[in-house]
Amino acid sequence: MALKIRLARGGAKKRPYYHIVIADVRSPRDGRFIEKVGRWDPMLSKEEGARVQLNEDRIKHWLDHGALPTDRVxxxxxxxxxxxxxxxxxxxxxxxxxxxxxxxxxxxxxxEEAAAKAAEAEAAKNAPAEEAAAE
Structure with missing residues (x-):
């Protein structure tokens, strides 16, 4: 039996809450699972320690038995x-x-073209003034 350590969504609409579960690969995302090994509350700030809670002993046990975590987990x-x-x-x-x-x-x-035109206009404006000053 191929096992995954993955997220199962809970919570209300626009208020997500996830359980970290051990589940068969073929079971649906929020469906049947074998064991709940943690939780993730994305609504909490990243600095809070309660945002992610893991049962590390059980996770290590399932990793030893061949469970593969998803990228997020x-x-x-x-x-x-x-x-x-x-x-x-x-x-x-x-x-x-x-x-x-x-x-x-x-x-x-x-x-660049606009800057070149502006430089030409500035040079043309300064050139007659210099000639008049020279005379």
Whole structure:
């Protein structure tokens, strides 16, 4: 039987509350589970210690019996020091898309043209004044 350590949603509408449970992979998200091993209240601030509570002994037991945590639960386990989560790095995630890059390049080109025109106008404005002062 393939087991997962995952979240089961509870709480009211727009007020989420999650139980950390051991469940068969085939069971629904909020359906049947084997054991409740913790809870997560995302409505609390991140600094509060009551935001995530884990029964570490039972989690270690289930990890030894082959249960695999989901990514979110693995983050909690990593913070608690129960399990190690490999850091992921996606440097392209923050980059804008192709069309957005084209728009930025177009905007930059227009700004450069406007700056060049302003410099030409300033130079033309100063040139006759210098000639008049020279005479």
């Amino acid at each position: 693995l983050r909690f386990l990593d913070e608690a020091g129960v399990s190690k989560r490999e850091a992921r790095n996606n440097p392209d995630k923050a980059k804008p898309g192709k069309k957005a890059q084209e728009r930025l390049a177009e905007k930059k080109q227009k700004e």
